[in-house]
Amino acid sequence: MDICVVGAGYVGLTTSAVLAKLGHTVWCCDRDDIKISSLLNGHIPIFEPGLEELVQQGTKNNRLFFSSDVPLYVEKCPVIMVAVGTPSAPDGTADLVYVKSVLLTVANGMQEPKTVIIKSTVPPGTGDWAQDFFLRRGVPKEWVEVVSNPEFLREGTAIHDSFHPDRILVGASSVQAGTLVASLYDGISAPVLHTGRTEAEMIKYGSNSFLAVKLSFINELARLCEAFRADITEVAKGIGMDERIGARFLQAGIGYGGSCLPKDVSALIATAAGKGMGLKLLEAAAYVNETQVQVYVTKLTRELGALKPGMTIAVWGAAFKENTDDLRYSKALVLMEELAAKGCGVTAYDPLSSPDMDGVQWAASQLEALAGADALVVATGWKQFVDADWQVVKAAMKGKLVVDARNVLDRAAVEEAGLHYIGLGRPRKRETEMSAAD
Ligand SMILES: NC(=O)c1ccc[n+]([C@@H]2O[C@H](COP(=O)([O-])OP(=O)(O)OC[C@H]3O[C@@H](n4cnc5c(N)ncnc54)[C@H](O)[C@@H]3O)[C@@H](O)[C@H]2O)c1
Numbered sequence: 001m002d003i004c005v006v007g008a009g010y011v012g013l014t015t016s017a018v019l020a021k022l023g024h025t026v027w028c029c030d031r032d033d034i035k036i037s038s039l040l041n042g043h044i045p046i047f048e049p050g051l052e053e054l055v056q057q058g059t060k061n062n063r064l065f066f067s068s069d070v071p072l073y074v075e076k077c078p079v080i081m082v083a084v085g086t087p088s089a090p091d092g093t094a095d096l097v098y099v100k101s102v103l104l105t106v107a108n109g110m111q112e113p114k115t116v117i118i119k120s121t122v123p124p125g126t127g128d129w130a131q132d133f134f135l136r137r138g139v140p141k142e143w144v145e146v147v148s149n150p151e152f153l154r155e156g157t158a159i160h161d162s163f164h165p166d167r168i169l170v171g172a173s174s175v176q177a178g179t180l181v182a183s184l185y186d187g188i189s190a191p192v193l194h195t196g197r198t199e200a201e202m203i204k205y206g207s208n209s210f211l212a213v214k215l216s217f218i219n220e221l222a223r224l225c226e227a228f229r230a231d232i233t234e235v236a237k238g239i240g241m242d243e244r245i246g247a248r249f250l251q252a253g254i255g256y257g258g259s260c261l262p263k264d265v266s267a268l269i270a271t272a273a274g275k276g277m278g279l280k281l282l283e284a285a286a287y288v289n290e291t292q293v294q295v296y297v298t299k300l301t302r303e304l305g306a307l308k309p310g311m312t313i314a315v316w317g318a319a320f321k322e323n324t325d326d327l328r329y330s331k332a333l334v335l336m337e338e339l340a341a342k343g344c345g346v347t348a349y350d351p352l353s354s355p356d357m358d359g360v361q362w363a364a365s366q367l368e369a370l371a372g373a374d375a376l377v378v379a380t381g382w383k384q385f386v387d388a389d390w391q392v393v394k395a396a397m398k399g400k401l402v403v404d405a406r407n408v409l410d411r412a413a414v415e416e417a418g419l420h421y422i423g424l425g426r427p428r429k430r431e432t433e434m435s436a437a438d
């Protein structure tokens with residue numbers, strides 16, 4: 001099948017490479033000339049493990065092509081997949097300006113019947129709106145089928161997730177269109193769920209919102225654990241052993257970030273508000289998440305005294321999670337902003353990113369970031385941070401405080417090095433327990 005994928009971001013690029021691997025001929029188009037020329041020169045503009053190899057395979061096998069001429073390939077291809085961004089507008093709604101601009105390009109270049117797949121995350125009702133939009137632009141009804149086909153990949157594991165999805169979701173208003181879109185994924189062994197368009201859109205928002213609620217729930221429970229000196233990692237393990245709940249997404253920490261969960265929660269809340277409804281549970285999840293960085297600022301203040309000029313805090317991690325260079329809605333950056341605003345010196349390190357920020361100095365290595373530091377905060381769970389040599393860390397720092405904002409460090413190893421460990425809901429074992437464990 002000849003497919004034009006519009007948008008060469010995380011989703012567009014990954015999906016293009018995956019569809020090419022599945023035997024389709026894919027034109028991945030983006031209006032960003034710089035991105036496309038870099039792709040044409042063999043350079044992948046994002047960090048995603050395994051993506052470069054897959055893209056190279058696709059281009060070598062003449063299955064994957066790149067172009068900034070969006071109208072040309074939109075007109076040529078019978079199947080168009082819209083994978084452009086749907087960022088948060090200032091009022092919290094999903095800004096559909098990019099999606100609408102692609103739909104207009106499609107409508108203008110319509111010379112023959114087409115299937116228009118919406119891969120971008122869009123609010124319930126958008127697919128129906130798009131179908132009407134084509135009719136209103138004078139496109140004959142039988143010439144266009146809009147199909148919702150949301151994406152569930154995670155950054156950092158995008159290739160694995162694409163080839164091993166929990167489900168392939170296809171929301172269509174006709175069996176024929178749904179079957180055609182499902183067939184694009186032939187070769188992937190996963191259940192295919194056929195639904196209506198709006199149901200598919202709702203499933204995507206519902207899934208991300210559920211994950212957000214799960215994370216804010218465990219983060220709030222971790223706060224409560226602190227009040228009882230209970231260990232949230234043991235509590236989460238016990239809760240997660242109930243198969244109805246599941247063990248994943250129960251790692252307490254500095255809160256969820258990234259380009260999806262925060263914006264999709266806010267878009268669903270705004271979508272409900274548009275229907276005169278309040279989504280109280282989601283609002284609470286968003287609130288807990290927004291206040292989670294403050295929990296760590298309070299911990300630092302409790303240990304170091306008022307945060308002020310003259311103090312230096314080292315922060316390891318900039319990305320919103322490990323194995324990505326994506327900084328969108330990163331809690332690590334929010335923490336750095338908070339510390340810098342209080343006048344603290346912030347020395348930071350991330351294996352992939354060093355964005356310009358007022359009051360933040362980027363070090364060339366994780367050890368270099370520790371020079372003169374009163375405290376270290378581990379804000380992203382990169383493996384190289386987890387595996388740090390804590391004796392070396394101790395020698396490099398001025399102070400002794402290590403704040404594990406992801407609950408990923410080996411507390412005993414940190415403490416054995418003579419450092420003072422603080423996580424979230426991870427108390428020191430009580431003396432009696434410690435001697436019983438010895
Ligand atoms: N990032 C993820 O992990 C992920 C996972 C699942 C779903 N999604 C959803 O997929 C969509 C895309 O997300 P992303 O992270 O890949 O976005 P992104 O910001 O990385 O990339 C979007 C791309 O679209 C391009 N673009 C915008 N308007 C265009 C136009 N009119 N014509 C051509 N190109 C245009 C931009 O230049 C950009 O390269 C969003 O709706 C997002 O919510 C993202």
Ligand SMILES: O=c1ccn([C@@H]2O[C@H](COP(=O)(O)OP(=O)(O)O[C@H]3O[C@H](CO)[C@@H](O)[C@H](O)[C@H]3O)[C@@H](O)[C@H]2O)c(=O)[nH]1
Pocket residue numbers: 121151152153154155156208211215248249250251252253254255256257258259260261320321322
């Ligand atoms: O136990 C956990 C799991 C995750 N996180 C944090 O939660 C955020 C989101 O993580 P993750 O979901 O792995 O990242 P994304 O790549 O944004 O993926 C989410 O958003 C995508 C875009 O919609 C969806 O496709 C995916 O299914 C959905 O998991 C990150 O800040 C993580 O650090 C935790 O704090 N604790």
